[in-house]
Amino acid sequence: MRESKKTKETRIRHILDALAEAYPDAAPQLHFSNPFELLIATMLSAQCTDKQVNKTTQALFPVYNTPEKFAAATEAELEPYIKACGLFKTKGRNIIASCRILMEKYGGEVPKSLDALTTLPGVGRKTANVVLSNAFGQPAIAVDTHVFRVSRRIGLAKGNNVLQVEKELMKNIPRDYWSRAHHWLIWHGRRLCTARNPKCESCAINPYCDDYKKRNKKK
Ligand code: SF4
Numbered sequence: 157m158r159e160s161k162k163t164k165e166t167r168i169r170h171i172l173d174a175l176a177e178a179y180p181d182a183a184p185q186l187h188f189s190n191p192f193e194l195l196i197a198t199m200l201s202a203q204c205t206d207k208q209v210n211k212t213t214q215a216l217f218p219v220y221n222t223p224e225k226f227a228a229a230t231e232a233e234l235e236p237y238i239k240a241c242g243l244f245k246t247k248g249r250n251i252i253a254s255c256r257i258l259m260e261k262y263g264g265e266v267p268k269s270l271d272a273l274t275t276l277p278g279v280g281r282k283t284a285n286v287v288l289s290n291a292f293g294q295p296a297i298a299v300d301t302h303v304f305r306v307s308r309r310i311g312l313a314k315g316n317n318v319l320q321v322e323k324e325l326m327k328n329i330p331r332d333y334w335s336r337a338h339h340w341l342i343w344h345g346r347r348l349c350t351a352r353n354p355k356c357e358s359c360a361i362n363p364y365c366d367d368y369k370k371r372n373k374k375k
Pocket of ligand 1: 309310348349350354355356357359360361362365366367368
């Protein structure tokens with residue numbers, strides 16, 4: 157049976173309340189002290205753990221911490237600092253190219269719009285939304301692998317690609333929850349709703365989770 161608008165809103169409210177209660181301290185795990193550092197850290201985080209990125213930036217930022225410095229660097233000069241993050245050749249090339257654009261077009265500042273950010277090489281919607289939300293306090297939902305998996309399991313979104321899921325989440329979740337919901341879903345995906353063997357019996361959301369309900373109906 158199709159869920160009514162009111163039932164869906166109530167279910168989503170319960171899910172958000174449960175996530176808020178479970179993860180009151182949910183926050184970005186990447187270390188940064190300004191929007192530019194967050195941009196670089198997020199670019200380095202593709203297919204790399206936050207822990208490794210933090211280790212990398214701890215050594216990188218004391219040497220390279222402005223668009224000007226990165227723009228003047230060569231890929232070979234950056235390589236020893238970022239190698240441990242993986243995909244370092246592409247990441248190094250994109251970071252240098254992006255910093256040259258920041259210098260030429262944006263006066264060395266990180267732009268505050270999704271359109272401008274996503275013109276930078278290596279900066280997709282996910283990275284741009286992370287920066288807009290965490291560095292500039294703009295409401296945004298960055299869809300990473302955890303947000304994608306968890307929101308589809310719960311039934312907060314049904315889309316088959318990250319853009320569809322991002323749009324559905326923005327439609328289904330009240331705007332003032334977007335940034336917090338992004339962190340809650342990541343934390344939930346890391347702690348309980350893991351890719352393999354989600355710990356559903358310990359999950360406070362299980363009464364509202366589509367995937368859990370479907371699996372238990374079949375039994
Ligand atoms: S009930 Fe299971 S599948 Fe659903 S959100 Fe919780 S851990 Fe994930």
